[in-house]
Amino acid sequence: MKTFNKIILFIILELLVIFFIWQTAGRLVQADVYYKKVIVSKIKKDWPKILNNYQKVFLYVPDEIFYQTKFAEDLFQGIDFYQEQEKKITILNNSIARLEKTNKGSEIFQITLDLARVYTLKAGLTKEKEDFEKANESFKHLKELSPEYPNFYKDWIQLKIFEENWQEAEDLCFKALNLYPDINDPRLNKEHKKQLAEKRAEIYEQLGKIYFSEKKYSQAKENYRQALRLTPQTRINLHKKLADIAYLEGDLEKAIRENIHGYFLNPKDPVWSYSVSFLSNEKEDKKNAVDWAKICQALGPEDLDIQNFLKKILGFSL
Secondary structure: OHHHHHHHHHHHHHHHHHHHHHHHHHHHHHHHHHHHHHHHHHHOOOHHHHHHHHHHHHHHOOOOHHHHHHHHHHHHHHHHHOOOHHHHHHHHHHHHHHHHHHOOOOOOHHHHHHHHHHHHHHHHHHOOHHHHHHHHHHHHHHHHHOOOOOOOHHHHHHHHHHHOOHHHHHHHHHHHHHHOOOOOOOOOOHHHHHHHHHHHHHHHHHHHHHHHHOOOHHHHHHHHHHHHHHOOOOOOHHHHHHHHHHHHOOOHHHHHHHHHHHHHHOOOOHHHHHHHHHHHHHOOOHHHHHHHHHHHHHOOOOOHHHHHHHHHHHOOOO
16 A cells, blocks of 8 residues: 555656646747747748747746847837837837836846837837836936946937937937947957947937938038948948938939939839939939939839839839
């Protein structure tokens, strides 16, 4: 009888061990399976499937920090999939709830940073004073936690841009640039210099946006060009911004040159050839307008405004 009881006890213990392993390693394995599906969905840019697979990840590991932070980061890339503001806010509120729950008890810097970023996105949508204040307080707290850490400043600046608080946005840009090391520091290797160039270029681009919004076009151009000098291959879109400024200043020739520059850097984007055609038409250079319209038409642009312009210039239905 004693032997039988020992066997039963042994079986129960084995079942408990198996159950414990499932509750830990097994659930992590299942979560990882669905996270790999998240990655595949990201490659395919299938945002609904990304969300669906994240829901399955959280079914197995609702409080795992790694997946919570990845989910928050992916929100920045996928939130624009939805056109309805209500849906966007619902997703952001869901993310905020998860991150706040994860950050309770023992605060984690990365979670606090992700929260500040999500608060910023929400404030940009709602324009509510309460949301702006909550995001701003989060960034102030981050500064207290790490006063010499500059990487969250671009998000703080974006908050001020959403708020149209141009002076505070400008001040934060200069603080961020002062915190980043000199790009010519001999202690930096090639890869570090490349990373630093990207970080500094982000801030210069934001400065350009701030000055453009204030119609300080000369200062906007200066900062856009500085961003381009640092990262000429990754910020091709800034040639469009420079072209727009030239157009607003009445310099059609310069605007055309900037768009042609952008076209040669990225000829598959129909915006460039359309812009050259539009500006040539404004300049009453009909031949050039038609030539560039044909280039644009061959790319099959989906934008309805571009399609309507091409119909007008080329004189036939696309």
